[in-house]
Amino acid sequence: MSDADEKSVEVPDKEKAAKTEESPPPIYTGYDLDYFVTPDDLVEAVEKLDQADFFLEDISCVDLQEGFQVVYHFDRFDQPGRVGLRVMADRQKPEIPSIHHIFPGADWHERECFDFFGVIFKGHPNLLPILLDPDYQGPPPLLKAESERKGLQDIYPDRDLTPVDVKSDKFVSEITNCSNPKYRNPL
Template sequence: MLQALEGITTQCVAKQDKASTGHAWSVFLPAGQVVQAAQQLFDATYSLEDIFALDVEEGFLVIYHFNRWDVDERIALRVLVGKDNPTVPSIANIFHGAEWHERETRDFHGVVFEGNPNLVPLLMPVEDVDFHPLIKTAKVRKALKDILSLGEVVSISAEIEALFAEEEAEEASDA
């Protein structure tokens, strides 16, 4: 299992097929665990590659990619936040490069990173504009289960399992 995140409350931990997904592990977390998880990954010599969001039916899926230079073990941390309050704690005090990624994600999706020391627009022209160009219309928005595969699930909460239940039922009926 993934020792770097030992003690973190997770919603789902899944081993991924690196050849098809680009990472070894996918970990869903509650928003309140992001800072602790980032600190533990920093302490374990992981580097932050990027942060971005996907606009899905269930809300915004904020994804953090981490990797190590000495061991090829890319990790995707995933946090699902609601559209009514798309807020995640900032990790910019741990990974200084996160400030830029968090600002970009706010510009494009409207996700707010609480505690970011400089959460001003990075690419959008005006701070108070209520326009985020990567927010989709309901007509084209997809469900998580339609765009993600969990892989080999090590542990899963009932909440995340319910989001993917239909996919698992379809896979079972195809077998």
């Protein structure tokens, strides 16, 4: 390792923080569209994404103070662009509708989410442990301790958390025209 690397370590945290505050990083987060959706609207939103030829990348879940944030990632083959759908599930009763009847590939992703967080997907035909041992008795392994749990405000400090209206034409036209800014068609 060079000397320059060593020096950078010694930069105090305060100075670093000041730097980032001066110029808020205009980072591309990897999401071309990102929505909060209510559990009741989820199926309808996913149906619209299905009609717009999206495929399901994965289903991620984050344990937060407000409950479980289940994040669905969608992308498209012909016109790439990532859409994120965020659904908040209640902690006491973590139930959200299953989307396996629209995307059969969601089956395993939902089982994994059930495994790691205990989120129940209503209507799932086969909600069994997939990666964990079926005899495992303990709490779901990715649950955070009460003291470590962060709120939505800590992670998304300046984000509008209001759910999108999936019935609106705006939502449909946004997802239909969604595209990755860096993508260029080679032809």
